[in-house]
Amino acid sequence: MGVRGLKTYIESRNRNDLRSWAFRDKQLIIDGCNLYYTLYFDCNLDQMHGGDYDAFEELIIQFFKNLRACAIHPYVVLDGGADHTDKKWETIRQRKQDKINAAFALSVGKKEKVLPILIKNVFRQLLHKLKVPLVQCLEEADWEIAALAEEWNCPVLSNDSDFYIFNLKAGLLPITHFQWKNVKVDRQTNKKFIQAKHFTVGKFCASFNMNTDLLPVFASILGNDYVKLQNIKCLTWAEYSVPGTQHAHIDGLLNWLSQFPEPEAAVSALLKLTDDKEKAITQEALSKGIHEYKLFPGSLAQFFDSKTIPRTTCTGPLQVLPKWTLKRLLEGKMSSSIIDALVHQRVFMTSQVEDFQLPCSSETSRPIRQVIYGLLLLGEQQTADKQALDIKTFTGTSKCYVEEYGRQQSKLSIQKVEAIQTGVMEGLQLETLRKEPLSVRLQVLLDTLGVSSEMFRGIQPALHLQMFVTHYWLVNAQPQPSQVHLWGLLLGMVYGKFSSTPKTHKDMLLSPKKLQAAGRRMDLEHETPHLYSQWQSCLKWSLCLNSLLCFPVSEPEVACLYGGTLVHHVVRELRRGITLDCLLVRGSSAERLFKQLEDAVVSLVGDDFIKKMRTGFEHRAAGKTQRDYNGQNQPIDELSSSFEHLMYEDINDCEDDDDDDDLNGKGRKSKAKDHKSETPDVSYTIRTRHKAKARNANHPSKKYERRCFE
Template identity: 75%
Template sequence: MGVQGLRTFIESGNRSDLRSWAFRDSRLIIDGCTLYYTLYFDCNLDQMHGGDYDAFEEMIILFFENLRDCDIHPYVVLDGGADHTDKKWDSLRKRKQEKINAAFALSAGKRANVLPILVKNCLKEADFEIAALAKEWNCPVLSNDSDFYVFNFSAGFMPMTHFQWKNVEVHRRTNNKFIQAKHFTVGKFCESFRMNPELLPVLATVLDNDYVKLPNIKSLGWEKCSMPDSEHTRIHDLLNWLSQFPEPDAAVSALVKLTRNKEKPLVQEALSQGIQEYKLISGYLAQFFDSKTISQAASSGPLQVLPKWTLSPLLEGKMSSSIIDALVHQRVSLTMQVEDFQLPCSSETSRPIRQVIYGLLLLGEQHTADKLELAVKTSPGTSKHFVEEYGRQQSKLSSQKVEAIKTTVMEGLQLETLWKEPHDVRLQVLLDTLGVSSEILKEIQPALQLQLFVTCYWLVNAHPLPSQVHLWGLLLGMVYGQFSSTPETQRDMLLKLKKLQTGRKRISLEHETTHLYSQWQSCLKWSLCLNRLLCFPVSEPEVARLYRGKLVHQFVEELRRGITLHSLLVKGSSTEQLFKQLKDAVVSLVGKDFLKKMRTGLKHRAAGKKQKNYSGQNPPIDELSSCFEHLTCEDIDDCEDDDDLNEKRRKSKAKDHKTENPDACHTIRTRHKVKACFE
């Protein structure tokens, strides 16, 4: 995750350590974490409204298409999960607080960078494996992580910030396509200082990288090597000082001698550990990429707590690294989102889903002696297991212990053999967790099941309670995502939605809407994780098609302002039919009464508007509320044209219009009891 100051030192304009390279026709190992962050942030995609996943997917596709055009063969290594030794935990906590600060800044309308919650599903800390693979294959690495300025492999390192992938160029003489890049090699860098490359890990350790923490070493006698008026003086001075030593042991001995007596053992240990971290030995990724087989090395060490059947999906990026964190450390770090920071963290809504995940991981594993000992330490005198979740309390990093739980159907399940369990058993675990009756399952087509199960779980468990406009906005977003990739000739049905998307440049950030959709995304993230752990009892939706933040927020804003669903959906079109299908599925899952008693979410008429005097009668229901009630309780196919509907409204009788309190049933809602809110 980086060596402090080294990247800016090397990439500064006064140095020539980065050399131009017309890169083509080669294997390329890509740091997946850098790829996600760089493509998302550099392409100016939405962050404030929860993310634009379809636009991000388009960037990903374009990126790999451009590599293919240049005969570049990419291998992406995902970077995530906590390091099993915990030596980076202090740095991770600090960065977690920084991410909270960034999300808080965005929620307040300020500039910051926050990666949307569904952008990636990562594996473990992968710097070492990337470097080992690069050495074994003799091919370069693409990343922004300054650790790669220290790893010594001959093919070198290309910073992502200088990789001009958007502009594929053509060589005038050969007509070969290439991407202009900057290239760094440890050998050439060390030549400029006449230094042994094996001394670079000593530099990284003294500069206080993520792996090793040293006492505050300000000056240990290398000022005499300093060049006057040089930038990044400390790094330059240290490099010059290190160059006088033939090998690392001599430099370590000198550093130890220059420290105070009481710190000598700590410095000796830390430096030795730091040097060891950068020694490259064969990893297990080469074998996996070449033959899709798992080496013995992959299933040993920290991953030995995992059943063998989980290793392949983990290595393929098809299973969340959170299961490693939960098993190895009994700790999970929650993703921060843009939301209302005066309310509890949006991840609170999805906690019951995570509790089932923890139950499958911790309560259904084989009880070896070391795991029983851990259980005793975790909760003395009981068989309970807990996972420490790191989230936020307002804008500060906080943690709390969350109990792993079992549903009835989970009794007797073992993690080691979970993949062998009958499909019906694994499916029932998912349905019980999301509060879905198996009787309704057949009414919903498989491709829509998980997204609708999650949506109904969110409707019942979110706080504040979602209104109808929040539900319609979410479903409209799903409709748009489903059809947005169809050929141009079939997009006439989307014209109204597209006009709404492009009609207004700036969408305000409404905190209630933002918080509710952050809760929905958190529920989807952990439901995907559970579905994968259960070996896909239901089909997994295309996440990039489910949510386009800015557009969904705009749907909500326009619906609140008075635009009708009829004006957004072309009558008789496939979009209208899909919306009806989604709406009917929601009704079948939560019931008509639930939807009818939801807040409409519509804005009230302007205060100065003249009102008729209905002496002795209840005031008429808002016209738009009537339209929503109509759409909720009747088929969209039966809706009249707008003129007929308006005429019908003018003739309608006055009805009661009661305003629900959105907080009224919060204290009595549970995962599985929808009706409790309204009894």
Template identity: 35%
Template structure:
């Protein structure tokens, strides 16, 4: 949620806060708010699809700071939209703002656009460093309050709604949480993080000792992210709000200050509501009373006991019980194994696709992954029907499985109707029921996934297990992307994947993983390319668009794999894609014809790279990557030279041995 203008209003009053030395305590963290702040506050890439490796380093540093001060974090993430879908209007408005921001960034301007897979990467980081987290079924605010009060610890976020909730140990805004400036006392055990904690008592005392139960009414009347009552504007137009000794600047702050002063006159919410209704027309009064009371309930702690979840892995809520979902699905949502995209599609038959920094003159980058989404919708539609016999088939009497998608069309945000893919033959709806999906043999689920992506299992045998899904997705991407993927796009992307593998090896503490000096040399060479400072040159929009399409394919391939209970190993997103490096490699490859030179000092990395290139080439039509015939003699010579280089490369590829996929690092250990 979020109350318009309230956080900046509160921030101007130093007297509302208590200085804290945070250490030796639990803390409940608003996960969505944290990864937004860490990404944007760290000045990480937003133009080239994101640098997940750099983000990973920042997240590690943040939680290392907490560990140093013996602060025990519990992270709570938002889930999908609640079944009432009451926030739809706000979500659409925010999506339109993101489209404008993405367009601005694509043209060299400012804006804040998160990388597409940042949430999934964040969850992987939390799992890797063993930070406990839970994914609420819908919005997490009330679950956060409930958990924080159970643990009697502060909440860490930057959401103004937490100034309204009655939190036992208070709310620490992220912008006052100085995790980069650790302070030490007499010994290491006394190390602490300077912070400020919002004090509800100080706030209420400032307004004539206001009853704190009036604050939810203030939030609803002032208006938060999804509350917009036209009748309330009538109240504001007629009531005289006392300004008092306001120091506020701007209309929003004056209105907030006046409304708080006005509400402080009343003993409780019931009395205040009656005085609000006096300013409304008679036929609006009763409906407004009911709406105000209903919206105020959103500021009460939830009935979900997340303490039980962190102890026993049990997540129970009335909202989930009403939906009567299979138990394994509920557990997968709570553990973050399934994304909010899946719950929105399952519960609401509606999804929203997040914009990237792409070519706004072309169709949305998400269009390339539509066939994968249709398969996901088919699986979920089958579940929602309750009986296999009702799943749509070719007969005209069957219902039409239609889902609503919100996506970018040019610079507008529009809804479209998407038909789910039907399940037939060996993948019939009687077998692929969501209730028993987790019980289907692994081989069948793997075949279902690979057929959706258009690859066969034997193609992936020479690929390390953790890279099989990204390689399968890359094969799909090359055959569906528009504009057409060029050889330089494909090679730059795969070189970026190899860089991610190098990064893991160089920083690995696993004694089984070889730390070879030559690997470090290659790693440093690639790292210098990524970090090389250059003038802010215009973004090559079609290249950006093509790489955005790859992320869209990977996102939906990942979601389908998760829904099928991971027949392929989940890829490590924290090191898989570095947009800055991939774009720089792409521009370099347009000038340098032998990308293998980048890996010449590391035969094992060269082997992995060549295996990946060969596999992708083998699934593309013959001549797919061939250049057009030259129009003049100069270009002809250049073309001939390129053919010779391609021939040399293909000879290298043909002589490379294949690797067993049984050993995760087998491909990395093959000698040249």
């Protein structure tokens, strides 16, 4: 939802609409999606390279640590699937196109805002780890957040302008003015607090001498995500505004509405000013819009209090969700994409920075989603459930399809994707899936990712999912990843594992600052972000499948698996000539973990597969020498051969005494804090090295089916 321009209008007024509040020792309802969206961009974390999840993790940990220090009790609410009534459908489609445009702009070096694809996974995992109370709604969260805040009489923390419309007794704390980084101490009580700005509908409307019930009328006339009255020939509200006021149309409409005692009178007056042909449409739209802001007790309080599923949680098509999935969805332990696939038979792909001349990076992970769709839609379900679902079948067949909304170059595209079953899936039903033997659920995951039982046994349990996904990516990604992409990915996993734990110099990766020399020009080839976008998409949907199968393998900490800035710099430096030997300390835990990861990959794809991979230097002239990290020339073939082993040489020349403090944890600063100062020093050039390959627009790749499901 949201009323465009309202937040800016309120902040620009000279009146005291936002009042200071030393906030502490209270319950706080947090709009979770709005929180991680705002914090990620406000702290200038990486977008160009697929996201820096470790820096985001530090940010979120510090946020909730500061709340705890001030005795603030947070309750986080996340969005779920799309509204089952589809009343917001056109807005969703337009926003998807906007996100594609933003990702494309970033891919060509322009400034835009694109959230990394795994950010919600990281956020949910972190909140569970921190034991922060969390509920993931089954549909849109705005109304449920407002209803809970009203029921508990506590404020909402959000930047969503709809919370300026809901008449909440305890009001709104805009995230923009919530100074959580700077915890203060009351000198009189010696208690800590966070300085905030506080908004209430009552005080705002009082400045216009306006009935608070008129604000929903105001929001509906201006238009929000549900109501689009601006498409009808409308009035010029600016003529009612105070001269010189910013957002004159908002100010004018508020002044116009203030003359009416209650909503019915305002609606009646508006209809008199509307053309006869538009009266019925206008009245219906206003009625629906006003209804969206009416509050009554919701379903979240009961779940927060007792973890029991409220009877009012599921209505209409949502009733087809089995109780065991309901609980996991509400707990935030299962992806809300399952709701969209099961209830709507459509799923939106997340836009990423990639090569827009190539097929969408999410195509690589499509066979994983096909198995998810199969588990959701092809199991033997009761007739009533099938009727409620209105499953899209073709006459004379039992095939089911899900509409996937991705991109064709930079345009939103729709593709019908068939739900499929592997051999072991026959007879599995969603209702009883959690009761199936572990061996059966595990085999579904292994078959999907193309891993045999023999491969499975040779890998440590903690590495299972990330290594299975990496195997799937190596086999199916297009273009095929090179050795430098594989080593860069594995080094990123190693760094993610150890970066949050202070280690000595000899027991750690060398400082990332070695890879991020200030002012050095970085070539951002489209191949590298495209390949890593494919890997992240494969991981996202594998996490979804693993949760749907009730975790036959343990879920890894996503924040530790990928750090975009570091991984891209590793690839760049490997191409420049630095060897793996220079990035690992001999005998360290980091070296041992890298060796475990390397051995796991080799056990999954085979040593011959690794040797036949491109080295990653093919774009350079044959026989051209590269300068290694110490400035010594080294032929390309010698560099590529060094990727087949770890450390057999002395690395003293690769160490840098200037980085000791960072590696020992002395003077260690938050990555989220430092990133802002580092980013402007890097400039980008874009090179596209691959042309788009034609693909069947209506069916999954036969190559994927063959590799995954034989």
